[in-house]
Amino acid sequence: MSTAQAQRQHVQTILHAREHPGADENAVIERSWRRCIDRYGLDPAAPSPPRYVPDRTLREHQDQADALIQVARAGVEQLYRQVRPLDYVVLLTDARGIAVQFLGASSAQYEHQRTGLYLGADWSEEHAGTCAVGTCIHERVPLTCHHSDHFSAHHIRLTCTAAPVFDPDGQLLAVLDISAYRSPESKTSQTFALQVVKHYARMIEDAYFLQRFSGYHIVCLDRSREFVQINRRYLIAIEEDGTLLAANTAGRKLLRHHELPLAGAGDARPFKAWHIQDLIDAEIDEVLDIHRYGDDRVRAFRTHRHHELHFATLLEPQRRRAPSGQARPGEKSSLAPLEALADDDPAMRDTLTRAARLRNEPINLLVIGETGTGKERMARALHDSSRRRDQSFVAINCAAMPESLIESELFGYEPGSFTGANSKGMKGLIAQASGGTLFLDEIGDMPLQLQTRLLRVLAEGEVLPIGANRPVKVDLRVVAATHRDLRGLIDLGQFREDLFYRLNGASLRLPPLRERADQGYLIRRLFEDLKAERGDSRIRLRGDAMSALLAYPWPGNIRELHNALRYALATCEGDEVVVGDLPEECISGHLAHPAARPAETPDELVAGHSAVSRSMDPLHEALRRQQWNISAVARELGLSRPTIYRRMKRLGITPPHQLDAL
Numbered sequence: 001m002s003t004a005q006a007q008r009q010h011v012q013t014i015l016h017a018r019e020h021p022g023a024d025e026n027a028v029i030e031r032s033w034r035r036c037i038d039r040y041g042l043d044p045a046a047p048s049p050p051r052y053v054p055d056r057t058l059r060e061h062q063d064q065a066d067a068l069i070q071v072a073r074a075g076v077e078q079l080y081r082q083v084r085p086l087d088y089v090v091l092l093t094d095a096r097g098i099a100v101q102f103l104g105a106s107s108a109q110y111e112h113q114r115t116g117l118y119l120g121a122d123w124s125e126e127h128a129g130t131c132a133v134g135t136c137i138h139e140r141v142p143l144t145c146h147h148s149d150h151f152s153a154h155h156i157r158l159t160c161t162a163a164p165v166f167d168p169d170g171q172l173l174a175v176l177d178i179s180a181y182r183s184p185e186s187k188t189s190q191t192f193a194l195q196v197v198k199h200y201a202r203m204i205e206d207a208y209f210l211q212r213f214s215g216y217h218i219v220c221l222d223r224s225r226e227f228v229q230i231n232r233r234y235l236i237a238i239e240e241d242g243t244l245l246a247a248n249t250a251g252r253k254l255l256r257h258h259e260l261p262l263a264g265a266g267d268a269r270p271f272k273a274w275h276i277q278d279l280i281d282a283e284i285d286e287v288l289d290i291h292r293y294g295d296d297r298v299r300a301f302r303t304h305r306h307h308e309l310h311f312a313t314l315l316e317p318q319r320r321r322a323p324s325g326q327a328r329p330g331e332k333s334s335l336a337p338l339e340a341l342a343d344d345d346p347a348m349r350d351t352l353t354r355a356a357r358l359r360n361e362p363i364n365l366l367v368i369g370e371t372g373t374g375k376e377r378m379a380r381a382l383h384d385s386s387r388r389r390d391q392s393f394v395a396i397n398c399a400a401m402p403e404s405l406i407e408s409e410l411f412g413y414e415p416g417s418f419t420g421a422n423s424k425g426m427k428g429l430i431a432q433a434s435g436g437t438l439f440l441d442e443i444g445d446m447p448l449q450l451q452t453r454l455l456r457v458l459a460e461g462e463v464l465p466i467g468a469n470r471p472v473k474v475d476l477r478v479v480a481a482t483h484r485d486l487r488g489l490i491d492l493g494q495f496r497e498d499l500f501y502r503l504n505g506a507s508l509r510l511p512p513l514r515e516r517a518d519q520g521y522l523i524r525r526l527f528e529d530l531k532a533e534r535g536d537s538r539i540r541l542r543g544d545a546m547s548a549l550l551a552y553p554w555p556g557n558i559r560e561l562h563n564a565l566r567y568a569l570a571t572c573e574g575d576e577v578v579v580g581d582l583p584e585e586c587i588s589g590h591l592a593h594p595a596a597r598p599a600e601t602p603d604e605l606v607a608g609h610s611a612v613s614r615s616m617d618p619l620h621e622a623l624r625r626q627q628w629n630i631s632a633v634a635r636e637l638g639l640s641r642p643t644i645y646r647r648m649k650r651l652g653i654t655p656p657h658q659l660d661a662l
Contacts, residue, residue, distance in 0.1 A: 007153035011044045014151065028139055029149045032130040035138070036151045040126050048152040050116025051127045053098055055636065058120040059578070061098045062544055068094075068165075068174055068204075069101060069543035070520070071211055073550060075204040076101055076176075082196060083178050089117045091177040093133050097124035100174075101547075108181075115158070117179050128152070132160035133175050140164050140172060142198045146187040159183040161193045163201035168209050168237070168246035176201045202249070206235060209248045210315070213237035216245060218315040219276060219287060221254070225298055225311040234310075242275040242284035255279065258305045279303060280310065290314040337381035341374065343521035347511040355508055359386040363505030364458070366443075367481040372557030373510040375481035376441055383437040388477055391436030394429050399442035406450055408466055411457075417467030430463050434474040443503065444484035444495060455499045478503060513554040513561060522558065523549050527565050527577075534569060544579040552586045571642045573634075580643060619647055628655050 017030045018037055036042040053061065062069065072092055080090045080103040089104035089112060102119040104112050112118045116128070125134035129151030136143055142163035148156045162177040178197055183189060210218065219236045222228035234254050237245040247255060260274050276287055280301040290312055291297045298313050338355055342348035358365060359382050367375045376395060383393045401409060412428025430438060440446070446454070457463050458478065462471035480503045489495035513519065527541050545568070554560055564583050572581040579587050619637075626632035634641045648654075 006148075006156060007045065010148050010153045010156050013148065014044050026149075028135065028141070028143060029130060029145070032125060032135045032138065033151055035125060036129045040129075042129050042151060044129070044151050044153050046152075048129065048154050050114070050118075051122040052116075052118075052120045053122055055120075058098065058100070059542075061094050061096070062100045063542065065094045065100050065174065066543040067211075068092075068208060070546055071208045072101065072165075072174070072176075072204045073547050075200050075207065076103060077551075079176070079178070079196070079200045080104075083193070086180065087182060088178040088180045088193075091117065091121075091123075091133070091179065093123060093175045093177065095137065095172045095174060097128075097133050097137055097175070098122055111181060115155075115181070123177075129155075131155065132162035132179070133177050136162040136164055136175050136177075137172065142194060142201070144187060144190045144194050146183070146190055147185065149187075157181060159190055159193075161190055161197050163194075163197045165201050165205045165208070166249050168212055168248065170249070170252055173205070173208070176204065206232065206248055209235055209237075209246070213246060214318045216317055217288065220313045220315060221251075221310045223308075223310060225296070225300070228298055228311045228313050229296070232313075236276065236279075238276050238287075240288075242277060242287065244274045244276060258303055280312070287312070287314065335385055337384040340525070341378065341381055342516075343518035345511070345516045345518040347509075348516065348518065351508050351510065354506070355382055356385070358382075358506055361505075362477070364478040364480070364503050366486075366504040366507045367479060367510065368507055369481075369483060369510030370512045370557055371483045372559030373483075373512060374558045375483075375510060376439060377558075378508065378510060379437065379439040379441075379479040379481065382479060383439075383477075386437075386477070388436050392433055393437045393439065394433035395439040395441060396429055397441045399445035406447070407453070410450070411453065411463055412465040414465055414467035417465075425465070425467075428463060428465060430457060430476070431465075431472055431474055433476060437477045437479055440478060440480040440503075442482060442484075443480040444482040444486055444489055448494070448496070451496045451499050455496060455502060458499075458502045513557040519550055520546070523561065523565070526558075526562055527569075530562075530565055530569055538575045539569065539572065540576050542576050542578050545577050545582060548579045548582055548587050573641070580637070584647075619644070620653060623648075623653065623655075 014033050014037075017026075018034055036044075052058075069092070076090055076092055080088075083090065084105070087105070087108075089102065091099045092101035093099050099119055099121045102112075102117075104117065109118075116123070122128065123131055123133035125131070125138055128134050130145060131150055132143060132145040135145060142161075144159070144161040146159045150156055150158060150160075158179060158181060160177055160179040162175050164172055165174040165176060167173040176197055178193060216237045216239065219234075219238060220228060220232040221234035221236070222231050223233075224231070227233075234251040235248040236251045236255075237247070239245060244255075244260075255274075258279055260278060275284070276282070277284060280287075280303055282301050286299070290299045291314060298311050300309055300311050302309055335356055338352050338359070342352060355378070365382065367378050369375050379395070380393060383389060396410070398406070408426070408428070410428050410430050412426050412431055413422075415422070415425040417425070457474070458476070460471070461476070462473050464471040486495050486500050486504075490497045490500060513522070516522070523546065524541070531537055531539055549561070549564070556563075564586055567583050568577045568581040572578070619633075622633045622636055626636065630641050630644050634644050637644070
């Protein structure tokens with residue numbers, strides 16, 4: 001059957017269903033068809049090009065969904081990795097059907113944009129007709145819209161599967177969708193797709209719930225003891241006194257099953273009028289003490305109404321925990337510099353716990369990590385949290401100091417010690433650090449001759465300035481740092497083994513940024529620090545920029561992140577940093593909305609907005625459309641003017657009036 005014949009037959013099927021409604025499994029689809037004709041006045045045979053909201057409108061939709069986008073990012077990316085081999089794209093739309101996140105193969109970008117499976121597309125029923133997203137929004141149930149289920153005859157080759165995401169109040173928050181251009185004819189081929197999308201929608205919904213109520217006790221219930229810690233099917237947030245605050249979708253169904261009135265169920269006092277003991281046979285103290293019962297931190301309860309057995313575990317309110325260092329009474333506040341270095345990354349928490357215990361011990365420390373991981377910041381935090389904090393912190397970069405000056409800079413010299421010396425002499429950096437902390441960065445690059453002299457200082461606790469006859473006593477705490485393999489350098493004869501053991505009283509290892517679980521915390525903390533430095537508290541970091549930063553591998557680690565945020569703050573326009581304000585290397589996988597087809601893009605498009613592709617064509621076409629008005633082009637592409645100028649220079653694009661001048 002030709003495409004035209006298939007489209008004509010599809011139109012006839014829809015018109016027949018309107019006059020002869022069925023009650024079979026297609027009832028949801030047929031109800032949508034009737035809405036499209038009777039309520040929206042749509043024509044299934046009419047051309048239906050995709051509708052994209054304007055760039056400014058997309059930003060507004062993304063702003064409103066910002067909290068969800070940040071939470072959903074990991075789930076959307078995991079889902080895409082699952083379905084990418086089958087040529088699906090992933091869309092996350094808001095409650096109005098606007099695609100605020102998108103993932104798909106770049107090789108099919110033109111097809112994505114042509115069909116509307118792209119960022120900023122409007123998939124509401126009013127505009128797109130019967131489709132997985134729009135019909136899911138209206139029916140509020142997971143569904144598959146396969147081939148001829150679509151209202152528009154021009155969409156009958158698509159297969160789309162969507163599931164709703166609800167907020168803790170039971171209101172529709174978003175829709176998660178996967179779609180493909182090619183699939184088997186049978187709708188049953190999408191059965192597994194429906195289960196996968198439902199699973200990830202629930203994961204996103206529950207993650208949003210846990211973040212929203214992270215400051216409260218959350219009771220997790222399940223019918224299975226073995227799975228309650230993992231599955232957490234029913235989530236119920238409670239106050240300290242057991243008052244119900246909210247529940248996830250499964251939790252709300254459980255409460256309705258036991259006839260506890262909820263929001264939207266006609267009760268004038270939803271949730272706040274009810275307690276957890278109205279659901280289960282337990283006192284509030286038993287609930288709050290769940291973790292004291294059994295090795296698995298799980299306790300069994302029976303429900304009041306149906307006497308069903310449920311197993312419960314408890315998530316306690318999130319509170320920042322200090323490293324378990326040997327703090328004396330009144331010293332707890334001194335741990336703040338260490339605490340600021342990380343949030344919940346396991347490797348960093350272990351390192352900080354060890355650092356807290358060692359911060360006042362009379363041993364030298366070796367900080368190990370890749371370039372840019374924050375080794376000097378760690379050294380400063382150790383100093384600022386120790387009893388030496390009122391004395392000097394002296395930092396020396398052994399790789400940056402000229403070899404001819406290292407000896408005089410480190411050890412100092414007497415007046416007239418050598419030609420060109422200061423007539424009054426100079427106190428060396430080691431002596432300046434006496435009583436405080438000496439930080440030796442990139443210690444692996446120190447020349448062997450100076451390694452010998454440094455070893456003598458550490459062994460004897462005194463320093464001999466150049467030209468002096470008597471050594472000077474020094475009280476040193478040395479923190480050394482390196483990104484090099486010192487043991488390998490020892491084997492090569494490039495580093496003294498005895499110095500290594502003098503410096504390595506204990507080692508603290510910093511993980512690279514790409515491996516850290518608390519990247520979001522670091523991004524927010526550095527962003528706030530830079531805002532304070534600029535004296536501008538109004539600027540915010542929008543969700544699409546955060547998604548791009550979280551997706552980037554950060555070969556330069558925290559130093560590169562710091563520079564990227566500083567750049568973004570310098571180039572952003574208005575009171576928010578968007579993805580287009582980031583350095584190009586951070587957004588190489590993020591495409592504009594709705595950009596022209598690029599000639600070259602990465603293999604994967606990461607959820608984002610407002611960045612142009614690497615090719616010249618999209619930018620060149622935008623410049624021609626806007627008659628080379630840079631401000632207008634910047635508004636169209638969602639970029640700052642400095643970014644437009646920078647890319648024009650990189651791509652060799654010269655405005656016509658400048659060509660004439662040549």
